[in-house]
Amino acid sequence: GENxxxxxxxxxxxxxxxxxxxxxxxxxxxxxFPWYKQELGKGPQLIIDIRSNVGEKKDQRIAVTLNKTAKxxxxxxxxxxxxxxxxxxxxxxxxxxGYQKVTFGTGTKLQVIP
Amino acid sequence: GAGVSQSxxxxxxxxxxxxxxxxxxxxxxxxxxxYRQALGQGPEFLTYFNYxxxxxxxxxxxxxxxxxRPEGSISTLTIQRTEQRDSAMYRCASSLGPEKLFFxxxxxxxxx
Numbered sequence: 001g002e003n004x005x006x007x008x009x010x011x012x013x014x015x016x017x018x019x020x021x022x023x024x025x026x027x028x029x030x031x032x033f034p035w036y037k038q039e040l041g042k043g044p045q046l047i048i049d050i051r052s053n054v055g056e057k058k059d060q061r062i063a064v065t066l067n068k069t070a071k072x073x074x075x076x077x078x079x080x081x082x083x084x085x086x087x088x089x090x091x092x093x094x095x096x097x098g099y100q101k102v103t104f105g106t107g108t109k110l111q112v113i114p
Numbered sequence: 115g116a117g118v119s120q121s122x123x124x125x126x127x128x129x130x131x132x133x134x135x136x137x138x139x140x141x142x143x144x145x146x147x148x149y150r151q152a153l154g155q156g157p158e159f160l161t162y163f164n165y166x167x168x169x170x171x172x173x174x175x176x177x178x179x180x181x182x183r184p185e186g187s188i189s190t191l192t193i194q195r196t197e198q199r200d201s202a203m204y205r206c207a208s209s210l211g212p213e214k215l216f217f218x219x220x221x222x223x224x225x226x
Contacts, residue, residue, distance in 0.1 A: 044205075045217070098212060099162055099212045
């Protein structure tokens with residue numbers, strides 16, 4: 001099955017700096033890569049996703065990049081703000097009978113220091 | 115409703131008891147998923163429903179775990195003869211299509 005590794009497990013940055021979280025996956029058939037943000041006491045919330053036919057996607061201060069050859073994908077947050085503090089999960093998935101069966105990474109706890 | 119609703123929010127039970135966890139998905143969402151999330155880990159897939167049909171139960175750990183969604187809306191995850199290793203956060207998610215899951219706040223299960 002799919003195996004997703006995520007690094008680092010914790011990350012502290014100063015407000016205004018950039019944060020980068022990296023993930024690798026093992027299943028070459030994976031074609032969908034979502035990123036979720038989980039705030040304390042809440043469920044994960046989708047913040048951005050990318051498909052395998054796209055190398056990069058940007059949405060305001062967040063961007064994701066995908067290197068299919070190396071099976072790497074990354075989340076970049078620029079101009080970090082205190083409200084970006086949360087646990088971030090990457091995931092990799094593929095079509096399985098008409099739905100996406102995703103495997104999540106172990107999470108990165110991001111702390112933005114004001 | 116406005117989001118995915120799960121109940122109870124917390125469940126404490128004794129080893130050997132059965133528990134039923136409820137999920138009320140976003141209205142109109144045909145896809146419903148159950149995940150289990152251990153502390154410090156990402157969500158782990160348990161099972162998937164398309165309307166009332168359980169199309170994938172490959173993530174259910176053993177036959178003590180079962181799930182149903184009889185009318186294609188509310189779903190129940192049942193764990194029989196609970197064991198301490200079943201203690202975790204159980205999350206439900208729903209979606210309109212094959213992507214973009216909306217997660218609920220979860221049920222924290224503690225088996226004593």
